[in-house]
Amino acid sequence: MTDAEVPRQLNTFALWREVDDTRIRTRLGGVFYLLAWLLTWVFSAAPGELIISGVLGCALFGALLAARLLHRPDEVDDPVQLQRWLDRHWGLILLTALCWGQAHALAIYSDAYNDSEIIATLATVAFSTAMTFNFAMRRGRALLALALLYLPGLAVMALNWQQQHTTLITLACYLGYLVLVLGRNHREYRATLDLELKLLEQQSQLDLLSRTDSLTQLGNRYQFNNLFPSLVANAVRRGEPLSLVLMDIDFFKKVNDEHGHAGGDACLSAFAERMRRVFRRDADALLRLGGEEFGVLLPGTTLAQAWDLAEHFRQELETEGLLLAGQRLALTTSLGVGCFDKRQDSDADAFFRRVDSALYRAKREGRNRLVAADH
Known part of the structure; x- marks a missing residue:
């Protein structure tokens, strides 16, 4: 996108920046959710016996991947359209997190996935880390995504406390760390955005001065x-x-x-x-x-x-x-x-x-x- 296409209104620019960052950072996410499920299925004890759940999982994460890639913003200078795109795209992100949280819980709960349970758990750690560092612009929504990714698996581990308590405690501690980092990353993102807004405002003022007659305040x-x-x-x-x-x-x-x-x-x-x-x-x-x-x-x-x-x-x-x-x-x-x-x-x-x-x-x-x- 060229500088001429960047919106100059401050409130519109803030939304546009968030939309652009979200769009760029979400491109590859869907690919890894699909890949993680494929590995979890293929390296299970008997992937042939899990053909139905395996294919359905691939179809689900493939559809979510396609939805992410096809969902593109249209009007860069319309704050209503930008906010609507953000809300809908965050809906896709949260839906993907919900689906993976259930997939992780299934891998832990079902004995058929014992051999690949570690793959699903490591993928959950990776996805939650990526969420913390890439989507800190909306702290509340990112926290909800972390909960959707983590809590189903932690709940299943709690049901099997004797065998899973060490992994449960470790993941819970790491989740606490991610929550703290998310708060810091959110503050840093907002500070960077505020700096961009100040620079944009100064640029607009300079542009106005260059186009305005100083004596009459008419255009020059x-x-x-x-x-x-x-x-x-x-x-x-x-x-x-x-x-x-x-x-x-x-x-x-x-x-x-x-x-x-x-x-x-x-x-x-x-x-x-x-x-x-x-x-x-x-x-x-x-x-x-x-x-x-x-x-x-x-x-x-x-x-x-x-x-x-x-x-x-x-x-x-x-x-x-x-x-x-x-x-x-x-x-x-x-x-x-x-x-x-x-x-x-x-x-x-x-x-x-x-x-x-x-x-x-x-x-x-x-x-x-x-x-x-x-x-």
Whole structure:
């Protein structure tokens, strides 16, 4: 999986990481359960006489192996789907542990498996150790899996205390050790995950800073250059409209001359805030393209709808101006608006040039006006 496919939301990333770790660590587990049962059956005293239980056991563990391998996560960025996959896959892990616990108990209980009882016991130790070190991400579920692996066999050994008490005590002590190690491994896994989340958060903050204009908190030119082509491609693919509004603050140099650069910065910030009041849909992308030039990307918006929003912005700014240091600053803006048209726009750059030409016509024709791009 590439970095681009890794979810960036922190809560989704934590689930995705657990899903990915679980998926990787469970691949070979089913193979060894099947192999352990096959060895337990083949090296029993009379495998031919145990053909029914032997074949049924192989079929059961083979089916569990196939279920593990075929159960793959689909949506990496949907926390509901990720949690559902985890719950279902842990169901397979716990079912496998339950089945092996019963197989171990059968090998201890039945005299027919006396010769291979040690194989089943060693396999139980191996499986429980693997569970402790590989699946510590969910401590409660791992503890349940350990109980399902161990307790059936220990219960049968307890029934035959005289002959099995040494093995029973040894396995019980080792189980206690595994429980302690599981707690430590769980803490280490959570600490590692927390560190990954902190790094992801820092990376997201740096990415946001690189895409955000520090003065206005709008998207910057870098974000526009990355977002604009993808929105155009998406509009073409879905057959949906995509509109673009470009705007320049009229005579901004005069603002800087009269109010200083601090006043000019305050004007730009207030202008950006006014943009947020008018272009306030979640899908709208508001950007400062440089200097006093701004832009708005409007997915799913027709030319008529974009025109109405842009004209409303122009009229409101002309009527109300901006509040600067407690005083009203008269201000106007020139705007160009257009909607992507694949008959005229060969790509995103052609679309931008068409709207940019409309903006410059608005400035040439006297400013404080909105001009639509040529059709």
